[in-house]
Amino acid sequence: MTASRTLLYCRAGFERECAQEITAAAQAAGVEGFVKARPASGFALFEPHDADASARFASSIALRELVFARQLVRASPMVPLAADDRVAPIVAAARALGPASFRALWLEMPDTNEGKALAALTRTLAPHLERGLRAAGITFDEAAAKERLHVFFVGSVACHVGMSRARDGSPWPMGIPRLRMPSSAPSRSTLKLAEALLVFVGEDALAGVLAPGMTAVDLGASPGGWTWQLARRGLMVTAVDNGAIDAALLETGQVRHRREDGLHFQPAEPVDWMVCDMVESPSRIARLAAQWIARGWCRRSIFNLKLPMKKRWEELERCRALIAEELSGRGYALRMKQLYHDREEVTAYLAARAKEPLHWKRPRRTS
Numbered sequence: 001m002t003a004s005r006t007l008l009y010c011r012a013g014f015e016r017e018c019a020q021e022i023t024a025a026a027q028a029a030g031v032e033g034f035v036k037a038r039p040a041s042g043f044a045l046f047e048p049h050d051a052d053a054s055a056r057f058a059s060s061i062a063l064r065e066l067v068f069a070r071q072l073v074r075a076s077p078m079v080p081l082a083a084d085d086r087v088a089p090i091v092a093a094a095r096a097l098g099p100a101s102f103r104a105l106w107l108e109m110p111d112t113n114e115g116k117a118l119a120a121l122t123r124t125l126a127p128h129l130e131r132g133l134r135a136a137g138i139t140f141d142e143a144a145a146k147e148r149l150h151v152f153f154v155g156s157v158a159c160h161v162g163m164s165r166a167r168d169g170s171p172w173p174m175g176i177p178r179l180r181m182p183s184s185a186p187s188r189s190t191l192k193l194a195e196a197l198l199v200f201v202g203e204d205a206l207a208g209v210l211a212p213g214m215t216a217v218d219l220g221a222s223p224g225g226w227t228w229q230l231a232r233r234g235l236m237v238t239a240v241d242n243g244a245i246d247a248a249l250l251e252t253g254q255v256r257h258r259r260e261d262g263l264h265f266q267p268a269e270p271v272d273w274m275v276c277d278m279v280e281s282p283s284r285i286a287r288l289a290a291q292w293i294a295r296g297w298c299r300r301s302i303f304n305l306k307l308p309m310k311k312r313w314e315e316l317e318r319c320r321a322l323i324a325e326e327l328s329g330r331g332y333a334l335r336m337k338q339l340y341h342d343r344e345e346v347t348a349y350l351a352a353r354a355k356e357p358l359h360w361k362r363p364r365r366t367s
């Protein structure tokens with residue numbers, strides 16, 4: 001089995017966190033091994049002691065369960081390349097993976113300055129490599145094949161060759177969604193919520209859970225990038241912040257501005273969504289979101305957790321525990337992800353289980 005490694009792409013500077021969570025997942029699966037995660041490299045590589053157990057582990061672990069990984073690839077050991085023939089060793093490594101047909105061929109590199117310097121090389125190499133793969137009997141079937149083929153360059157003469165499952169791997173090369181900045185959105189932060197909705201809800205399901213006529217509260221809304229995402233989908237939004245909200249947004253008639261403390265704000269009626277981008281301690285925000293769900297103040301929430309410089313992984317574990325405590329005995333779904341548009345932060349999605357009735361506790365005062 002050549003795809004014995006688990007290769008994780010991440011934001012440069014978060015290799016340690018990526019390593020911590022893959023180590024925890026391996027331990028939970030009873031797989032022993034070690035992680036190579038050079039600081040600022042933009043990736044981590046889990047290497048098993050026992051290749052068979054590792055292959056089982058790599059097949060069982062899902063990208064959606066990982067916070068810091070942008071993509072998860074079952075990969076070969078490093079493939080050395082000759083500067084005058086990169087195609088032959090890559091083709092040999094691709095054939096050794098097993099499948100004869102792939103959904104796509106992605107030539108990738110770490111999301112770092114060093115990685116970006118490899119872009120020209122991969123652009124030139126791509127057509128030659130594709131021809132070489134086809135000549136070796138590998139076909140590409142966008143509709144039927146289950147795996148994507150990844151060639152991840154860690155330098156100009158070294159790469160890993162691997163595959164990711166089309167059904168649960170990231171659908172974007174390098175795990176990066178290239179979202180266009182909407183010209184009328186009041187802040188770049190709007191892209192964070194746009195990406196969160198794609199990652200946590202998905203394009204196909206969005207219309208069902210974010211529909212015109214629904215309601216939302218945006219805590220820490222100024223200047224209004226997140227509110228803009230909700231309003232443009234037809235929601236009525238209460239934007240809570242002492243700071244100003246974009247005038248054009250207010251003119252839509254869909255947005256009400258409340259100059260209040262988001263930590264103590266209580267909605268007059270239950271809302272479909274509570275989103276929160278307040279700069280506050282992660283545990284405070286995690287508890288707040290869980291309380292909104294527990295009290296039936298909202299059905300779903302997306303919130304951003306600003307991470308401290310140290311012990312970020314531990315901080316997230318603490319947030320998970322706080323949410324579990326607040327929602328003990330209730331059904332809920334929780335996912336966390338460091339999105340491409342997140343910096344020293346991660347974004348979380350918390351939802352009451354669909355069958356769970358909303359137990360609306362009337363707030364002490366109305367808004």
Ligand SMILES: C[S@@+](CC[C@H](N)C(=O)[O-])C[C@H]1O[C@@H](n2cnc3c(N)ncnc32)[C@H](O)[C@@H]1O
Nearest residue numbers: 187189220222223224225226261262277278279
């Ligand atoms: C990162 S900005 C939000 C950007 C916004 N999501 C956007 O897309 O334009 C954080 C905001 O949280 C607000 N904030 C921080 N603490 C708050 C609190 N306790 N109550 C209300 N707003 C708060 C700040 O005033 C600031 O405008």
